[in-house]
Amino acid sequence: MVALMGASGAGKTTLMNVLMCRNMKGLEKNGTVKVNGTKIGKEISLISGFAQQQEIFIPTLTVDEYLMIQARLRMKANKHTRRERVDEIIEMLRLQNCRDLKIGTPGLVKGISGGEARRLTFACELLSNPSLLFADEPTSGLDSFMAASVVQILKNLANSGRTLIHQPTAELFFQFDKIIFLSMGKTAFMGTPHESVKFFADCGHPIPKLFNPPEWIQSKLSVIPNNETKSRETIGKIIEFYEKSIIHQKSIVEIRVIATTELPPYIENPGFFAETGALLKRACLDVIRSPAQMRMKLIQKVVMGLFIGSLYWQQPLDPRGVRNTNSALYFLIAELTFSTMFGIMTFMEHELPLIAREYHDGLFYVISYYISRFLSYLPLFTIDGALMIVISYWMIGLNSTWQQVAKSILISVLVEQSATSCGLFLACLFETTSLAIAFAVPASGLFALLSGLYGNTNNFPVYIRWMQWTSWCRYGFEGLVVNQWSQVDNPKWDPFYRELILKQFSFNKDNYQLDVIGLCSIVIFFYLAGYIALFIRIRLSR
Numbered sequence: 001m002v003a004l005m006g007a008s009g010a011g012k013t014t015l016m017n018v019l020m021c022r023n024m025k026g027l028e029k030n031g032t033v034k035v036n037g038t039k040i041g042k043e044i045s046l047i048s049g050f051a052q053q054q055e056i057f058i059p060t061l062t063v064d065e066y067l068m069i070q071a072r073l074r075m076k077a078n079k080h081t082r083r084e085r086v087d088e089i090i091e092m093l094r095l096q097n098c099r100d101l102k103i104g105t106p107g108l109v110k111g112i113s114g115g116e117a118r119r120l121t122f123a124c125e126l127l128s129n130p131s132l133l134f135a136d137e138p139t140s141g142l143d144s145f146m147a148a149s150v151v152q153i154l155k156n157l158a159n160s161g162r163t164l165i166h167q168p169t170a171e172l173f174f175q176f177d178k179i180i181f182l183s184m185g186k187t188a189f190m191g192t193p194h195e196s197v198k199f200f201a202d203c204g205h206p207i208p209k210l211f212n213p214p215e216w217i218q219s220k221l222s223v224i225p226n227n228e229t230k231s232r233e234t235i236g237k238i239i240e241f242y243e244k245s246i247i248h249q250k251s252i253v254e255i256r257v258i259a260t261t262e263l264p265p266y267i268e269n270p271g272f273f274a275e276t277g278a279l280l281k282r283a284c285l286d287v288i289r290s291p292a293q294m295r296m297k298l299i300q301k302v303v304m305g306l307f308i309g310s311l312y313w314q315q316p317l318d319p320r321g322v323r324n325t326n327s328a329l330y331f332l333i334a335e336l337t338f339s340t341m342f343g344i345m346t347f348m349e350h351e352l353p354l355i356a357r358e359y360h361d362g363l364f365y366v367i368s369y370y371i372s373r374f375l376s377y378l379p380l381f382t383i384d385g386a387l388m389i390v391i392s393y394w395m396i397g398l399n400s401t402w403q404q405v406a407k408s409i410l411i412s413v414l415v416e417q418s419a420t421s422c423g424l425f426l427a428c429l430f431e432t433t434s435l436a437i438a439f440a441v442p443a444s445g446l447f448a449l450l451s452g453l454y455g456n457t458n459n460f461p462v463y464i465r466w467m468q469w470t471s472w473c474r475y476g477f478e479g480l481v482v483n484q485w486s487q488v489d490n491p492k493w494d495p496f497y498r499e500l501i502l503k504q505f506s507f508n509k510d511n512y513q514l515d516v517i518g519l520c521s522i523v524i525f526f527y528l529a530g531y532i533a534l535f536i537r538i539r540l541s542r
Contacts, residue, residue, distance in 0.1 A: 049125030131264030309395025421526035
């Protein structure tokens with residue numbers, strides 16, 4: 001059990017990241033990382049766990065639900081075995097009192113305490129019983145009793161592997177097998193805790209009585225802002241003394257004589273369908289337990305359906321009524337587009353750090369997460385749009401054969417899914433929601449201009465005219481208009497009028513199937529583009 005210690009800026013986090021092949025963007029690495037004498041790279045995550053300092057969870061889940069889903073992602077075992085393992089970990093880390101509490105978000109949603117969140121991070125990594133465990137300040141936020149309990153757990157785990165701890169507290173200093181002190185990016189000491197006390201006494205920095213050894217040692221290895229030059233000279237002499245010491249030579253010999261043996265067994269992946277099912281359950285629980293989002297979307301669509309229906313109440317079959325009816329159909333398309341696209345853009349910015357961490361831990365494929373996430377949003381971003389169409393349909397006085405009603409609902413669902421997939425793509429493409437919105441505003445405006453309502457698209461310049469086939473507003477508006485005037489509930493209606501209505505928009509009476517195909521193509525394209533964008537972002541995040 002090894003403790004990695006040093007002042008802020010000493011290089012502890014950088015070393016941990018290099019060993020774990022994490023957060024390497026902008027860094028150049030020299031040398032090799034070996035486990036049991038065998039060179040290893042990114043696959044180190046398949047034999048190890050990494051309890052990072054930053055606690056990131058799904059706040060709407062309870063502690064027990066979160067651990068059960070983590071167990072399903074980390075363990076290739078049946079449900080009974082996973083249940084036993086979760087119960088064991090909960091008891092080991094004393095999480096019984098909060099197992100049925102929602103995790104919450106500090107400062108936003110009430111949930112578990114900071115200490116409980118720290119233990120939950122640790123609990124997730126222990127589920128798969130990794131051979132090698134890295135922990136970034138695992139005892140921070142814990143009281144002295146719980147911190148000592150966690151370290152005792154680590155000591156028990158160390159019987160079958162090694163645990164690397166990032167900056168433990170002073171009270172736990174002598175419980176570790178080895179201590180590594182870093183300063184200015186170099187090793188200032190590596191040995192047992194007792195050897196460190198003797199070493200610093202030998203190099204002219206004896207530890208005074210009543211001082212905590214690690215605090216005293218770190219004070220000598222810290223760069224003091226008001227006396228930076230002298231501090232660096234002192235640190236340089238300590239490092240030089242260590243490199244010439246017997247302790248250092250013994251460490252070099254130990255490293256060189258390590259026999260090359262097999263790597264510890266890889267943590268088994270439960271498989272594509274198991275991990276997709278676990279992620280889908282997690283995503284659905286998150287959506288269901290976000291009542292504000294669900295309530296707001298449904299209320300918004302009901303209100304807009306009533307508003308549009310009241311505004312265009314029972315339009316007559318005269319020229320003005322026809323124009324108003326077409327305008328109502330366009331506003332339905334616009335409402336399905338703008339509120340949906342901007343509403344879905346917000347989730348990725350907050351969720352990406354957790355997804356990137358879990359992906360690099362080897363818990364799932366990006367495609368598994370992506371499929372589960374868009375499936376969890378599918379009912380919410382489908383039912384509300386269909387509800388708005390149903391509410392406003394008879395209020396406006398649209399033609400109401402069951403085929404026309406069904407076709408209108410189909411178009412509304414596909415339009416909303418087009419906006420959803422586009423919003424998801426932009427959320428995956430851009431790093432922040434503000435950037436995604438900055439791009440979406442002019443793009444959605446362009447799609448609206450190409451719908452046909454604001455001008456006959458056949459009169460557009462040829463170098464712009466082709467762009468109408470990229471607009472779901474164009475396909476959706478044409479589909480609703482063609483469907484509306486394909487059959488009119490009035491025996492006095494002359495089919496010739498239909499040709500005149502469609503001609504002013506350059507629509508074709510036989511294009512409904514083409515519009516459905518066009519909308520489906522846009523949905524598929526943006527979902528695929530969103531997956532590619534997310535895959536690249538997560539791979540680069542390592």
